[in-house]
Amino acid sequence: MRRPSALALLAVILTACGSSSPRHPARGASPSPGSLDALWRAGGEAVGMLNGTSDYSPGLVRVSFLVVRRDARPVYTARARVWVARGRLARPFEQRWAQLERIGVPGGSGSGNATHIYVARVRVSKPGRYWLVAAPAGSSVRALGTLDVHASSASPAIGTRAYPSPTPTLASAHGDLAKLTTRVPPDRELVRYSVAGSLSAHKPFVVVFATPKFCMSRTCGPVVDVVDAVRRRLRGTGVRFVHVEVYRRNDPTLGWNRFMRQWHLPSEPWTFLVGADGRIKAKFEGPVAVDELSAAVRRTLL
Numbered sequence: 001m002r003r004p005s006a007l008a009l010l011a012v013i014l015t016a017c018g019s020s021s022p023r024h025p026a027r028g029a030s031p032s033p034g035s036l037d038a039l040w041r042a043g044g045e046a047v048g049m050l051n052g053t054s055d056y057s058p059g060l061v062r063v064s065f066l067v068v069r070r071d072a073r074p075v076y077t078a079r080a081r082v083w084v085a086r087g088r089l090a091r092p093f094e095q096r097w098a099q100l101e102r103i104g105v106p107g108g109s110g111s112g113n114a115t116h117i118y119v120a121r122v123r124v125s126k127p128g129r130y131w132l133v134a135a136p137a138g139s140s141v142r143a144l145g146t147l148d149v150h151a152s153s154a155s156p157a158i159g160t161r162a163y164p165s166p167t168p169t170l171a172s173a174h175g176d177l178a179k180l181t182t183r184v185p186p187d188r189e190l191v192r193y194s195v196a197g198s199l200s201a202h203k204p205f206v207v208v209f210a211t212p213k214f215c216m217s218r219t220c221g222p223v224v225d226v227v228d229a230v231r232r233r234l235r236g237t238g239v240r241f242v243h244v245e246v247y248r249r250n251d252p253t254l255g256w257n258r259f260m261r262q263w264h265l266p267s268e269p270w271t272f273l274v275g276a277d278g279r280i281k282a283k284f285e286g287p288v289a290v291d292e293l294s295a296a297v298r299r300t301l302l
């Protein structure tokens with residue numbers, strides 16, 4: 001299975017822009033001063049937001065996204081101001097800064113033409129649909145997106161016990177790397193330990209559910225590279241690092257494998273930090289930067 005072409009990626013972007021940018025609530029009317037819609041239309045180019053995350057529950061929510069011009073060029077500035085409101089015509093109740101984070105590592109696997117992504121943390125108290133506007137600093141582009149917050153997360157919640165999945169390892173697969181990973185070159189150090197074995201040994205670990213070869217978005221490909229880079233950075237700390245592929249027999253036509261189903265993961269990639277007590281300490285949906293993941297491991301597992 002090949003990666004999507006540039007035209008396919010552009011189609012994805014335009015579709016995302018269309019779905020995140022419905023018609024103005026009142027055709028021909030000016031947006032109310034101070035409303036989220038007014039903020040969106042205040043720049044020189046109003047576009048849709050391309051989200052890197054989708055699984056949200058009340059609390060402090062991590063949101064990652066791209067801001068992409070209509071000619072398919074991403075906007076990369078050091079940070080972007082983010083506003084959150086209950087509706088496009090409502091005034092924002094939250095204002096935060098999103099930081100631009102690098103996706104992947106130099107010389108790593110492809111990232112679908114995206115090299116960076118914005119990451120913000122916004123607080124929402126109740127389930128429901130929220131609207132966001134992002135304004136990259138120094139740019140006239142404004143991106144509009146939605147945030148669908150559910151009563152509980154679809155993925156395992158922080159504080160819950162990790163599922164003891166008997167994920168395959170070099171030993172269990174008798175060294176057959178093609179069964180263990182689609183990364184090129186193979187990530188041997190990330191398939192030495194299983195999730196179940198790490199839980200039994202009471203070892204803290206990082207587990208990433210991802211398929212480097214068959215990643216289909218602009219942002220998901222390099223997550224395994226990032227986890228491996230953090231492993232090298234934190235070598236000698238006692239933290240284990242585990243990579244789990246997501247498809248049955250590494251074939252996308254066969255659907256999710258049993259490990260994805262055991263962890264109730266609606267998408268990929270996902271990265272979880274699990275403590276020596278077997279409980280999930282942190283989690284990241286979609287892309288995550290080396291510095292962001294390293295800091296989380298030091299904060300929660302060391």
